[in-house]
Every structure is written in structure tokens, then in C-alpha cells.
Amino acid sequence: MTGQNPVGREEEGDSEFPLYDVVIVGAGAAGVGVSVALGHAGIENVLILERDEVGGSFASWPEETRFITPSFPTNSVGMLDLNSVVIGTSAAWTLEVEHPTGRQYAAFLKAIAKHFELPIVEGVDVKRIARLGDEFGLDTSHGIVRARHVIWAAGDFHYPRMNGFPGSDLCRHTATIPTYAELEGDDFVVIGGYESGIDVAAYLADAGKTVRVFDRESPWTSESSDPSVALSTYTIERTRRPGFVERVALHPDAPIASVAEVESGFEVTTEDGRSFRTPVPPLLAGGFDGSHTLVSELFESREDGFPLLSENDESTKVPGIFLCGAAVRHDNHIFCFIYKYRQRFAVVAKAIATSLGLPAEGLEQYRTWGMYLDDLSCCGQECVC
Numbered sequence: 001m002t003g004q005n006p007v008g009r010e011e012e013g014d015s016e017f018p019l020y021d022v023v024i025v026g027a028g029a030a031g032v033g034v035s036v037a038l039g040h041a042g043i044e045n046v047l048i049l050e051r052d053e054v055g056g057s058f059a060s061w062p063e064e065t066r067f068i069t070p071s072f073p074t075n076s077v078g079m080l081d082l083n084s085v086v087i088g089t090s091a092a093w094t095l096e097v098e099h100p101t102g103r104q105y106a107a108f109l110k111a112i113a114k115h116f117e118l119p120i121v122e123g124v125d126v127k128r129i130a131r132l133g134d135e136f137g138l139d140t141s142h143g144i145v146r147a148r149h150v151i152w153a154a155g156d157f158h159y160p161r162m163n164g165f166p167g168s169d170l171c172r173h174t175a176t177i178p179t180y181a182e183l184e185g186d187d188f189v190v191i192g193g194y195e196s197g198i199d200v201a202a203y204l205a206d207a208g209k210t211v212r213v214f215d216r217e218s219p220w221t222s223e224s225s226d227p228s229v230a231l232s233t234y235t236i237e238r239t240r241r242p243g244f245v246e247r248v249a250l251h252p253d254a255p256i257a258s259v260a261e262v263e264s265g266f267e268v269t270t271e272d273g274r275s276f277r278t279p280v281p282p283l284l285a286g287g288f289d290g291s292h293t294l295v296s297e298l299f300e301s302r303e304d305g306f307p308l309l310s311e312n313d314e315s316t317k318v319p320g321i322f323l324c325g326a327a328v329r330h331d332n333h334i335f336c337f338i339y340k341y342r343q344r345f346a347v348v349a350k351a352i353a354t355s356l357g358l359p360a361e362g363l364e365q366y367r368t369w370g371m372y373l374d375d376l377s378c379c380g381q382e383c384v385c
């Protein structure tokens with residue numbers, strides 16, 4: 001269906017827009033994965049709207065950035081590849097790469113979309129969603145789309161956090177860098193020391209550049225075994241390389257108060273009053289506001305700003321709209337990685353199937369794949385050694 005007008009009948013002057021059982025916004029890892037789960041639940045009247053192209057966020061990562069979560073073809077013993085979003089698929093097997101680049105992973109998602117003939121329409125931007133009676137109206141760049149249920153899976157990559165402190169607009173967010181190779185200069189400041197910040201620092205150190213990394217905390221020394229909080233093993237290994245040790249200075253407990261333009265470049269000031277000069281714009285790796293900010297009026301908000309969700313990842317404020325992807329939070333559980341949030345696809349599919357009066361028996365197989373996390377009491381266990 002790629003390229004079709006989702007409101008095709010509008011062009012013929014017919015005001016009767018088609019009504020879908022489910023419209024999914026976003027064809028990234030979450031949108032692709034949950035749409036296959038809907039199919040396994042027996043839900044067929046589905047449309048996926050994607051403003052860019054399938055896997056567009058991954059394709060926009062800096063060219064050098066690789067997955068920190070490894071892929072391995074473990075499916076033969078019932079353990080789904082960590083980076084797969086669909087049961088029975090393996091990124092490792094398809095791509096023959098252990099740590100794919102974003103572009104490689106986008107190709108994997110496209111292969112899934114093609115294999116399962118997913119009803120994706122690319123190039124359609126969803127601007128607003130409103131609940132109208134017992135259905136939703138989606139205001140899109142191509143007209144109105146109607147749905148009984150909506151799954152918001154628009155991710156966070158296209159919504160970088162740019163306004164953390166005065167002068168942050170002078171910085172360059174790492175999500176806007178097509179390739180690190182284009183970065184000119186020898187002496188860099190990186191603001192944010194979690195995965196993206198250490199990724200660019202490690203690249204620059206390998207290229208012989210000097211880097212200072214500032215973080216409000218100290219992710220590189222966190223003792224948590226949860227990669228949603230601490231650096232991944234892949235990244236820790238990179239920080240131990242001789243070039244990194246020699247050329248990267250890590251500044252923990254150093255929240256940035258401001259960035260200002262000065263004659264010789266830029267001055268970065270920490271909240272405790274220390275100032276640092278850099279000749280090139282500081283690189284901002286401070287995370288993302290997330291696309292859920294676009295639909296915030298449809299969800300209650302948690303204290304940390306993430307949407308408050310029911311046990312089925314449905315809005316507690318407006319029934320019928322669900323959230324899938326890295327913004328899913330339950331209590332202290334952060335589902336920001338694929339291997340985490342994919343386990344909620346079956347939960348969402350089951351809830352929608354139930355609302356449509358379908359038995360969704362095809363979802364039971366998700367349990368044997370470790371893809372059906374409907375009991376959150378098991379989450380949050382730390383490694384004992």
C-alpha cells in the first residue's frame with residue numbers, strides 16, 4: 001500500500017472517510033512489531049501511517065552509530081534475537097551483523113514490512129488526534145483518517161530535547177548529525193554522558209580528537225545492571241580502549257548551566273560555576289522530548305512527564321488510544337530498549353482484540369517467545385553477580 005492516499009475517497013469528493021479498527025502512527029520498530037501482533041490477534045482492518053519511510057529514524061542515525069544490544073540467531077531454542085520485533089525473525093540472521101548500524105536495521109524493518117505485507121502508507125504526517133464520540137479523527141497531511149483505536153508509536157528520535165539550558169540552541173544535537181566524519185575540529189565538548197554522548201566521544205577519540213564529556217550524574221560508574229540506567233557492556237568496553245582513556249575526560253556531577261558564544265568559540269558553564277572553552281559548537285546528547293508530547297492532551301502525565309498508562313498500555317484518560325515503544329513506563333520500569341518494549345505488543349493487541357470481540361488465540365505463542373509480558377511483578381531484578 002506504500003504511497004496510496006489513505007483518504008483516497010476524499011479526492012473523489014466523497015466525505016465518507018473509511019473507518020479503520022486500528023490506526024498505528026509510526027512505522028519504526030514499535031509500529032512494525034505491534035502491527036504484526038495485531039495480525040496474529042486476528043485484527044485485519046488496520047492502517048499504519050508513517051511520515052517518512054519504514055525505519056526512518058534508524059536510517060537517520062549518525063552513519064557510524066551501531067546497536068549496543070547484540071543480535072544473535074537464538075531463535076532455534078525459542079529465545080528471540082534481542083533486536084527482533086516479530087516472533088520468528090532475527091536481525092542477526094537477516095543482516096549477518098551482530099551490532100547493526102541504523103541503516104542496516106532500517107533495511108531489516110523494511111524486509112519485515114514486505115514479508116508480512118503490512119498496510120503502511122509512507123509520507124503521511126499525523127498532526128493531531130481528537131476523540132470524536134466513540135471513534136478517533138486523525139488530522140493528517142493527507143486529510144482526515146478515522147479509527148476505532150489508535151496506537152501511538154511515533155518514537156522519540158524526531159523530537160530531540162533542545163531547550164535544557166540557556167544557549168542550548170548554540171549546540172548541535174547528536175540526532176542531527178548524519179555522519180560523525182563531518183565534524184570539524186580537534187577539541188570537542190559533549191553534553192550528556194549516556195549512550196549517545198559516549199558513542200560520539202569514542203568515535204572522536206578513535207579519530208585522534210580530544211573530548212570533554214559532561215553529565216549531570218555519572219552513567220559510566222553506575223552499578224545498576226539495567227542498561228536503561230547504566231552504560232551498556234558494548235559501550236563500557238569502548239571506554240576502556242587506550243585512545244578513549246588518553247583523549248576523553250569524563251566530568252561527572254556537572255549539570256550545564258549555560259552555553260555562550262565567545263570570541264574564541266563557545267564557553268560552557270556548569271551549575272557549580274566552572275567554565276570551559278571549546279572552539280567548536282558543543283555536541284548535545286541530552287536525550288529526547290519524545291513524540292508523546294504531540295498527544296499529551298490524550299494522556300494523563302506521570303510525575304516524570306511520561307504518559308500514564310493502564311495495565312494494557314492504554315491511556316487512562318481517553319480509552320482507545322495506546323502507546324507502544326520506548327516511552328512506555330510502568331512504576332520504575334523503563335521499557336526504552338527494543339527487547340523490553342516489544343514484550344508489550346501482545347498485551348496491546350490482546351486489549352484491542354477483546355474490545356473488537358475477537359478471541360486473539362494467535363497471541364498465545366508470544367509467551368513461548370518471551371514476547372508477552374503481562375505480569376510486571378517480575379521486572380526490575382538486578383543481576384546478583
Ligand SMILES: Cc1cc2nc3c(=O)[nH]c(=O)nc-3n(C[C@H](O)[C@H](O)[C@H](O)COP(=O)(O)OP(=O)(O)OC[C@H]3O[C@@H](n4cnc5c(N)ncnc54)[C@H](O)[C@@H]3O)c2cc1C
Binds near residue numbers: 053055155339
Ligand atoms: C542513537 C540511538 C541508538 C540506539 N541504540 C539502541 C540499541 O542498541 N538497542 C535498542 O534496543 N534500542 C536502541 N535505541 C533506542 C531505539 O532506537 C528506540 O527504542 C526505537 O527507535 C524506538 O522505536 P519506535 O518505533 O518507538 O520509534 P522510531 O523508530 O523513531 O519510529 C517512529 C516512527 O514514527 C514516525 N513518526 C514520528 N512522528 C510522526 C507523525 N507525527 N506522523 C507520522 N509518523 C511519525 C517516524 O518517522 C518514525 O519512523 C537507540 C536510539 C538511538 C537514538
